[in-house]
Amino acid sequence: MKNLNFWLIWLWGAGPLLIAIVLYTSQTVPLTSNERGQFVEPGRTLAELSITTLDNQPWQPERRWQLVLNADASCDHACQRWIEQLPNLVTALGKDQPRVRWQIVGPNRKLATASSSHGIWIADPLGNLVLHYQFDQPAKDLLKDLKRLLKVSRIG
16 A cells, blocks of 8 residues: 555656656657748858948948848849839838848859859848848748748847
8 A cells, every 4th residue: 555655646746747758759840931031051151251242342241130132243023123122121121120231232242052142131130141032032021031030039
């Protein structure tokens, strides 16, 4: 009887802990994500890319989120559409506008990352490249991702 009481008390105290361990270890990582852009390989930064602006000035990192449009001399219709929409995207952020800076980098100044260098890049306030968007993606995708990043970010 004493032995049975010991095990009942032990299960009463350790049972919830064992259940929590089983539930925690059985969780799976979702295979899909909410991001619409393509994640950039970790560790890539704006500083290591040595990019310059259209007026041949060196890119100056800031403590803000940055939208970088990288286009070559053959900027097509989709590229031109993005050039027109970038200011509107920042305006659509409302009170978060001061937290974001956008810039266009010019011909032959390519962002050498894992995927195609042309497109729009989001960099965090520390200069880390976060997401990449192709010119054929809708601007709404970038806006949704950027709003989410600004909401959860404590920096910038």
